[in-house]
Amino acid sequence: xxxxxxxxxxxxxxxxxxxxxxxxxxxxxxxxxxxxxxxxxxxxxxxxxxxxxxxxxxxxxxxxxxxxxxxxxxxxxxxxxxxxxxxxxxxxxxxxxxxxxxxxxxxxxxxxx
Amino acid sequence: xxxxxxxxxxxxxxxxxxxxxxxxxxxxxxxxxxxxxxxxxxxxxxxxxxxxxxxxxxxxxxxxxxxxxxxxxxxxxxxxxxxxxxxxxxxxxxxxxxxxxxxxxxxxxxxxxxx
Numbered sequence: 001x002x003x004x005x006x007x008x009x010x011x012x013x014x015x016x017x018x019x020x021x022x023x024x025x026x027x028x029x030x031x032x033x034x035x036x037x038x039x040x041x042x043x044x045x046x047x048x049x050x051x052x053x054x055x056x057x058x059x060x061x062x063x064x065x066x067x068x069x070x071x072x073x074x075x076x077x078x079x080x081x082x083x084x085x086x087x088x089x090x091x092x093x094x095x096x097x098x099x100x101x102x103x104x105x106x107x108x109x110x111x112x113x
Numbered sequence: 114x115x116x117x118x119x120x121x122x123x124x125x126x127x128x129x130x131x132x133x134x135x136x137x138x139x140x141x142x143x144x145x146x147x148x149x150x151x152x153x154x155x156x157x158x159x160x161x162x163x164x165x166x167x168x169x170x171x172x173x174x175x176x177x178x179x180x181x182x183x184x185x186x187x188x189x190x191x192x193x194x195x196x197x198x199x200x201x202x203x204x205x206x207x208x209x210x211x212x213x214x215x216x217x218x219x220x221x222x223x224x225x226x227x228x
């Protein structure tokens with residue numbers, strides 16, 4: 001069975017600083033990988049996804065993520081964060097032959113002005 | 114277009130009562146999913162419908178939980194004899210069945226509180 005680990009429960013960065021949120025997955029085959037963002041009272045919004053091909057994927061709101069098979073990682077990055085990026089971020093994995101997503105426990109991002 | 118909608122947005126009920134949570138998927142989406150998100154956790158899969166039938170209900174925690182989708186559109190998650198541990202945000206998502214892995218679009222959720 002697949003699993004996802006987000007090692008950082010809470011991260012604080014200053015506005016304008018770079019950001020990297022870590023995600024490690026466990027799955028025997030090539031996974032489908034996703035990053036979602038959840039703002040208070042809002043549903044989950046898809047930032048980006050990796051299915052195959054280029055291991056560096058671009059998403060919305062200036063985010064990108066890199067799939068590294070050797071490290072079983074799919075870290076999310078942004079070169080310069082904005083105050084509006086404060087939210088909860090979830091990494092998720094989907095398995096071939098199944099349609100359910102398995103989520104990590106999330107990383108809460110706080111932005112200092 | 115309209116996204117996934119869920120009603121009610123909040124539900125408070127007493128332990129032992131029965132509750133129904135409703136999900137309206139995006140028009141034309143044949144697949145529908147229910148997840149449960151407990152405080153401080155990521156969403157956990159409950160059940161997946163393809164059309165009217167449950168294609169995967171492996172995440173339902175016990176037989177107090179049941180979900181239906183009789184006409185292949187709106188779905189209702191039903192919880193009998195609620196317990197305090199059922200308190201969570203219940204999320205619904207829908208997707209096209211486009212082959213491969215389907216991108217899921219989430220609703221805002223229903224916050225269930227069992228007192």
